[in-house]
Amino acid sequence: MRLLLDTHALLWWLAGSRELSTAARQAIENPANEVLVSAASAFEIATKFRLGKLPGAAAVAADIAGCIADQGFEQLSISVRDGERAGGLAGIHRDPFDRMLIAQAIGENLVLVSNEALFDHYGVRRLW
Numbered sequence: 240m241r242l243l244l245d246t247h248a249l250l251w252w253l254a255g256s257r258e259l260s261t262a263a264r265q266a267i268e269n270p271a272n273e274v275l276v277s278a279a280s281a282f283e284i285a286t287k288f289r290l291g292k293l294p295g296a297a298a299v300a301a302d303i304a305g306c307i308a309d310q311g312f313e314q315l316s317i318s319v320r321d322g323e324r325a326g327g328l329a330g331i332h333r334d335p336f337d338r339m340l341i342a343q344a345i346g347e348n349l350v351l352v353s354n355e356a357l358f359d360h361y362g363v364r365r366l367w
Contacts, residue, residue: 241273242266242366243315243344245353246280246336253299253306260367263352275315275349276307279339321346331360 244252244267251259252267267274281303287293288300299306307314317339325335325342332338341361344351350364358365 240266240269240271241275241347241349243275243277243340243347243349243351244280244312245340245351245355246283247354248352249276249280250284250293250296250299253310254295260354263367266350266352266366274310274312275347276312277315277340277343278317279336279343281307283336315343315347317343328361332357 248259248263248267250256252264266272284293284296284300284303288296293300304314321339321342324346325338328338328341332341337355337358340351340353341358341363343349344363345361350366351358352366354367355365
């Protein structure tokens with residue numbers, strides 16, 4: 240299975256947080272699964288850290304690419320097609336970071352690891 244981590248899932252995984260569901264943790268741990276992290280999540284972490292909304296994420300914000308690589312996860316770039324798809328999504332969910340993750344999950348046929356039930360309105364495959 241190919242998994243795309245929502246930003247909170249990535250941060251909770253890195254922190255070893257109990258907020259990450261058991262199903263999500265098991266899927267991420269499973270070596271048969273490919274785990275991807277979007278450039279949108281890197282943008283979100285860096286932005287929210289700069290704004291003081293993620294004060295506990297200093298180490299991650301300082302080297303997001305290194306954190307991803309250390310976990311054996313793959314980076315997922317954002318394409319123009321992803322931008323078109325995200326921009327064309329119905330307005331149910333307004334968060335631009337989440338809209339990009341939804342677009343990438345749909346375009347790449349990925350399972351989105353997220354606790355956000357609102358994603359289900361977009362027909363994305365979600366694991367939590």
